[in-house]
Amino acid sequence: MERFAMNQLITWKNNKDKKPLIVKGARQVGKTYLLEAFGKNYFKSYIYLNFESNPIIKEIFERDFSISRIIGALELYSQKKIDKDETLIIFDEIQEAPKALTSLKYFSEDQNCYQIVAAGSLLGVALHKETSFPVGKVEFLQLSPMSFYEYLVAIGRKDFVEVLNRGEFELANTFKQEYQEELKKYFFIGGMPEIVDNYRRGKDFNAVRKIQKDILYSYEQDFSKHAPYNVTPRLRMAFNSLPSQLAKENKKFVYGLIKEGARAKEFELALMWLCDSGFVHKVPRVNKIGVPLNSYEDLKAFKMFALDVGLLGCMANLDASTLLDKNNLFVEFKGALSEQYVLQQLKSANDSKVFYWSNERGSAEIDFIIEAKGEIIPIEVKAKINLRAKSLSYYLEKYQPKKAFRISLAPYKKHQIITDYPLWAVESLVNHL
Secondary structure, X not given: OOOOOHHHHHHHHHOOOOOOEEEEXXXXXXXXXXXXXXXXXXXXXXXXXXXXXXXXXXXXXOOOOOHHHHHHHXXXXXXXXXXXXXXXEEEEOHHHOXXXXXXXXXXXXXOOOOEEEEEEOOHHHHHOOOOOXXXXXXXXXXXXXXXXXXXXXHOOOHHHHHHHHOOXXXXXXXXXXXXXXXXXXXXXXXXXXXXHHHHHHHOOXXXXXXXXXXXXXXXXXXXXXXXXXXXXXXXXXXXXXXXXXXXXXXXXXXHHHOOOOOOXXXXXXXXXXXXXXXXXXXXXXXXXXXXXXXXXXXXXXXXXXXXXXXXHHHHOOOOHHHHHOOXXXXXXXXXXXXXXXXXXXXXXXXXXXXXXXXXXXOOOEEEEEEEEOOEEEEEXXXXXXXXXXXXXXXXXXXXXXXXXXXXXXXXXXXXXXXXXXXXXXXXXXXXXX
């Protein structure tokens, strides 16, 4: 299946001053598939090394960081000649081999410029174990689940994506029913590549749900395998509370929904682990609007979203029958799926930090706030066609931004400050920031 991140990999390959590249992302978002496809299609040969499934190769990096010795050992192991320009070397699950991670510094400094890409599923977690990291010596690419546009391409509707990419929103609105029907399916299926591939081949929602449950189970196995023993039960409790957290009108994370009497100090390590693993997205509150947004983060207030809209629906036991219920899927448990979807598209197309804003009294709230090219941009999400937005009006009057976006089922329309985007065209919004 086509992944838009391939274009970033090609750009990296063509850069004469490139450094080793680390592809980050949660388990099963398609990192290995992407890198092997990159090796097959854009290099004469590639070598794939998985440090988790084949721990023996760790020993190659234990002795020293002599690049010539390491390359020689890799050639012996793979029985392939490594050409510095035409052979791609893939280090998968690199967080399992700290010395291999450190070696990227020496590959970066080596004059031979070998083509090195690495992938790490639990890299953020590994760094908390005092793994030596090659700061400033590597580049990064964040891989997320497949976006809605990638899903459309996968099911054979690339023409729908091309219309939106050309900005032909009036033409696209002619087919709004088709876009909305596919978006409802995407809400249920989500963007995990294995699931999208299974659906496009079989069109079986029961099979989709089974794979989603399998993925969630594998995540819980990661909790047991990689997290500290005393943190694992809290990880499960915090992770499983996501549907109830997002079912509230005010989606601010409440510790009491994990268990009665729960406090921040008790669960802060568990939440940090979930964020570092990529299994959840944390959206902090800002208490003031200014550049940079980071400096106005409220450390005590945040929302927590899942990695993927399909996985969230599975966690909430959302039945496939909701797909037949007009457009009610978009407003399921207080519009949580719509907000999850929008956040997911924001993170897929642009991995910058996303915030939300509310006033001190809590009477006004903007779903998402992002910083792009020095501008602070508010994004309001409406799960229906109703465009009344008191909070957005309050925000516009208070902060007078140059632009704002409102996302709903209403058609595209550009006003003086606000631009309306339909839910199914969110990626076009992000791509033009």
